[in-house]
Structure formats: structure tokens, C-alpha cells
Amino acid sequence: MMIEEHIRRNQRATVAVCLLMLVLLFGVIFAFGFVLGFPPYLSLAVGLPLSLLYVLVTYSFSVQSVLRAAQARPANSRHRQEKLFIYKVEEMAIAAGLPVPHAYVQDSSDINAFATGKKPEEAVICATTGALEKLDGEELEGVIGHEMSHIANRDVLLATVTVGVVGAIALIAEILLRSLLWGGGRQRGKNAGMLVVVAILFAILAPLFSRLVYLVMSRRREYLADANGALLTRNPEGLARALEKIRADLPGDPRGSQTVAPLYIANPFRRARRQSIWSTHPPLEERIRRLRSM
Numbered sequence: 001m002m003i004e005e006h007i008r009r010n011q012r013a014t015v016a017v018c019l020l021m022l023v024l025l026f027g028v029i030f031a032f033g034f035v036l037g038f039p040p041y042l043s044l045a046v047g048l049p050l051s052l053l054y055v056l057v058t059y060s061f062s063v064q065s066v067l068r069a070a071q072a073r074p075a076n077s078r079h080r081q082e083k084l085f086i087y088k089v090e091e092m093a094i095a096a097g098l099p100v101p102h103a104y105v106q107d108s109s110d111i112n113a114f115a116t117g118k119k120p121e122e123a124v125i126c127a128t129t130g131a132l133e134k135l136d137g138e139e140l141e142g143v144i145g146h147e148m149s150h151i152a153n154r155d156v157l158l159a160t161v162t163v164g165v166v167g168a169i170a171l172i173a174e175i176l177l178r179s180l181l182w183g184g185g186r187q188r189g190k191n192a193g194m195l196v197v198v199a200i201l202f203a204i205l206a207p208l209f210s211r212l213v214y215l216v217m218s219r220r221r222e223y224l225a226d227a228n229g230a231l232l233t234r235n236p237e238g239l240a241r242a243l244e245k246i247r248a249d250l251p252g253d254p255r256g257s258q259t260v261a262p263l264y265i266a267n268p269f270r271r272a273r274r275q276s277i278w279s280t281h282p283p284l285e286e287r288i289r290r291l292r293s294m
Contacts, residue, residue: 017217018158021165021210025051028169028206031199032176051168059118059161066116067104069257072126075103081132085140089125092144096152096232101125108255111135111246114263115147116156123151130249135242142229142239146265149228155221159262166214170207177203212277218262219282226287230294240291247284 029051033043075082086103093100101117104126111131117123125147127140135143150156177200230236246266261267262280 017213017220018162021162021213021217024206024210024213025165025169028172028176028203031202031206032172035176035199035203036179047172050172051165054168054171059157062156063116063118063122063124066114066260066263067124067126069260070106070114070126071256072104072106072124075105081129085127085132088137088140088144092141092148092232096148098148098152099123101148101151103127105129105132106255108268109133110268111242111249112264112266112268113143113147114260114265115150116263117151118157119154120151123156125151128255134245134249138235138238139242139245141233142235142242143265145229145233146225146239147229148232149225150221153221153224153228155225156263158221159218162214162217166207166210169210173203173207176200215278215280218280222265222281223287223290226291227294230291236291236294240288243284243288243291247288 029043029047032047033039038046075086077083077086082103082105085105089103090100098120101115101120101123102125104124106112106126106128108128109130110128111134113125113127113131115123115125125144127143131140131143226239229239233239243266255268258269261269264281266284267279267281
């Protein structure tokens with residue numbers, strides 16, 4: 001399959017996942033209003049601003065929070081390997097037509113990397129010291145190309161907003177269930193009893209479904225970044241070899257918090273050996289296979 005077709009297929013899947021996430025958000029807001037006896041317009045008037053506020057707060061502190069959680073530091077240009085990393089980031093940014101991201105390093109012997117930043121002008125690409133030491137030039141280029149693609153595709157923004165939506169859904173569902181626990185809600189007649197039960201079940205299941213949808217989107221964006229990174233470097237084999245080294249390099253020195261694990265090119269705390277609905281990343285074997293089929 002051509003690289004461009006991989007990109008188009010993953011873009012379509014991402015749009016579908018985002019639409020489903022919005023449906024879940026609106027659904028839990030309407031369930032909240034229905035069970036408590038509020039008219040739909042009042043539910044939206046209260047639920048949507050609350051959701052937007054939650055998303056905006058998450059978005060505002062995303063970059064600083066990620067760098068602190070990962071225990072990352074700015075790359076040192078006086079260190080040879082880190083200076084070469086800075087040059088590679090500059091080269092890939094020029095190739096992608098993007099502002100040059102800030103180069104950061106995480107002191108870990110594991111091979112890994114991630115990107116963060118609310119917009120390309122504020123983007124950060126971070127690589128572990130293990131990646132700088134163990135990857136050759138083409139492999140490191142492939143990894144940087146993958147992370148540059150996340151920046152170009154606004155994946156960090158998308159992931160941040162999606163996490164905010166998941167959090168908003170969980171928050172609204174929690175308020176709804178707690179209000180019922182403490183005797184909230186209004187009587188709506190016998191005929192509405194079944195609908196109330198359905199609304200309560202939706203409020204219970206919506207946070208779970210939204211989390212699953214977020215994980216599906218996260219895995220899709222990894223496939224898309226692989227394809228875009230291969231297009232950027234014109235060398236899918238470089239990234240494929242890097243992923244092979246990551247697969248062989250089982251996590252032994254993970255740093256930082258597990259909360260930022262979905263941002264890495266591979267989960268630094270656990271490698272996915274097979275497809276799972278709870279995985280933050282697709283299996284490395286499948287990613288390597290797809291790269292070598294391009």
C-alpha cells in the first residue's frame with residue numbers, strides 16, 4: 001500500500017473517532033439533564049461551558065505538565081550526541097516546513113522519544129539518552145520524523161483536547177450518579193422509568209466507552225505518524241529498524257510519570273505484544289510490518 005493511502009485511511013479513522021467522542025459527550029449531557037428533570041437547552045447551557053472550561057484548563061498547562069512529568073531537560077549543545085540531536089531536529093523541521101522545535105533530553109537508558117506542544121511554534125521533541133546512544137543516523141532520523149509528524153498533524157493538541165473531553169464526560173457522569181445517590185432527580189411519571197434507567201446506564205458506561213475511544217484514536221495516530229514520518233524521510237526502513245531496536249530494548253529504566261506514556265513512540269513502561277483494547281500503542285510488530293509494506 002502506498003504511503004499516501006496509509007495517511008488517508010488513518011485520517012478518516014481519526015475523524016470517525018472524534019465524532020464518536022462528541023456523540024458520547026452530548027449523550028452524557030442529555031442523560032444528566034433528563035434524569036435530573038432539566039430541559040435539553042438548560043442541560044446544554046450548563047454542561048457545555050463546564051466541558052469547555054475543563055478542556056481549556058487541561059490545554060493551558062499541557063506542555064509544562066508533560067515536561068515535568070517526563071523529567072525532561074533542554075538538550076546540551078556542548079555534549080556531542082545531544083548537539084547532533086539538535087542538528088537532526090533542525091534538519092527534519094526544515095524538511096517538514098515547520099518551525100524548529102525545542103530539543104529536550106530525558107536521562108534514561110531506554111530507547112524512546114516523544115513530542116509535545118500546543119502549536120508548532122511552541123513544540124518540543126524529546127529523546128532519551130538511550131535513543132541518542134543506541135540508534136544510528138537513519139534510525140534517529142526516522143524517530144524524529146515520526147515525532148515531527150505528530151507536531152505537523154496537531155496530534156498533541158488533539159490528544160490534549162480528547163483527554164479533556166474524556167475527563168469532562170467522567171466529571172458529568174460522576175455528578176449525575178452522586179446526585180442520584182443523594183436523592184437528586186425529579187419524578188417524571190411511570191412511563192419515563194425505563195428511560196431513566198437507560199440514562200443512568202449510559203452515565204455509567206459513557207466514561208468507559210470514551211476512554212476506549214481515546215485509546216483507539218491514540219493507536220490510529222501512531223500509525224498515521226509512522227506513515228507521515230516515512231513520507232517525510234522517504235526512508236520507512238530507518239524507522240522500522242528503530243522500532244525493532246525499541247522492541248528488543250525492553251523497558252528497564254523508565255523515567256517520569258505513566259500519565260504521559262501515550263505520548264511516547266512506544267510505551268516506556270510496557271511493550272504491547274498483541275493488540276488490546278486497553279493498549280496506548282499498537283503492537284510494534286504490526287507497525288514494523290506496515291512500514292515495510294510501504
